Amino acid sequence: MNDAILQVDDIQKYYGNKGSLTKAVDHISFQVCKGEFLGIMGASGSGKTTLLNCISTIDTVTSGHIFVDGKDITALHGSQLADFRGKKLGFIFQDFNLLDTLNAYENISLSLSIAGVKPAEIQRKVLQISEALGICGVLDKYPYQMSGGQQQRVAAARAMVTDPAMVMADEPTGALDSNSSRMLLTMLTELNERLDATILMVTHDAFSASYCHRILFIKDGKIFNELNRGADSRKDFFAKILEVVSVLGGEQNDLL
Template sequence: METILRIDNIEKYYGNKSSLTKAIDNISFEVEKGEFVSIMGASGSGKTTLLNCISTLDKVTSGRIFVGGYDITGLKGNKLNKFRREELGFIFQDFNLLDTLTAYENIALALSIQNVKAGEIDRRVKKVANELGIYEVLNKYPYQMSGGQKQRVASARAIITNPKLILADEPTGALDSKSSRMLLESFNYLNAELEATILMVTHDAFTASYADRVIFIKDGKIFNEINKGDNTRKEFFDKIIDVVTLLGGDLNNAL
């Protein structure tokens, strides 16, 4: 099995000597190719900081992060931009679509930047749009789409370059329950059929239950980790709730 992401003893501090906060405290784990991993934790637990460090939006204080066997912690300038553009796919809670571009143009943009030929762009955009059920909105602008459609367009944009790793930050946070379910089914399709490797931060146990594995973060450390294995999604959801209870907080308020 190929290791896509390896986190080696990373730490992250904020502030100065008089007021120092340890956001990440010696975290290590791996994500294999084709895995769908969710990270859960209370507000302030360090889960978003962890995602920001993996996405290179923030830098670790110590430790190493490897993506595809390549140490990304020291990347700068053009090498950093190239890594983000070619190796990572991003899915955000607020979609981050460009309002002046159609769905087709939003999805195609990353390929255009890579100077992919127009015919190949057209083939790949239409293929992923069919796979995610958004073909009918390709010529629409974001304001003409529902929240669920916008998030699936954002998912198509994330997968179109065949990145090594897709990072999803609270992807269902702005969606209603029906749209959330449709998006998560799309994630399962990307993961199972296209072998996409997904790392998702979420506060929601229902959303996390679609993953293969859930890593729980508390006070900047890994608190627990559970695998879906042969469990049904409902059984896995119940296991997640059990750990949430151990974390010591109400699901809706603490996570």
């Protein structure tokens, strides 16, 4: 698959020792194409967050390889890892993680400043992403002066301003009310469709997952099932997700 931006090749992640070994990720392989919106679902303790952490280099694999843009990231160390995370990954957090002492422009531009990008180029990139997300009018405002939706978009702009290969979202709606969840999911869809962002989202929530193009269901550290949305409406896809969740049996209550 030539347009695969992510290739996960037979990765394993073990914790503990021989006497007490936990296989958090157990021989998982898959690919993600550029511009895809992938959901990773599973019950608590299924290994879904560990999988995301391995892909985002927050955690290291025990064995196997992960390729991003054709580069084996499992071979990176130290400053190489920090450089990879800074340039190739964007992160969407539940609580936005904006810095209160910086205005929107400064929050969005911070990662570029740290990377040593020239001020004129920083300004061009910040204005470009702000225009795409409709937040040019709040660039001089501080987080406390913005609505929740505006803060959300500033956080998304910060994640996208470095032109990352992938955007990572771990349970992004987990602590949000239903209205805020819908806003965030709509915004992720917008990033995906308008900016061609490749998004990996870990979730236990079928409603959130229904916004994705494809879902990987993780059980006991392995891929249990896979669903493609195809031409289905989000409502029909939601129903199919619930069917798979019900097949997972006793874990259904953990998933929903």
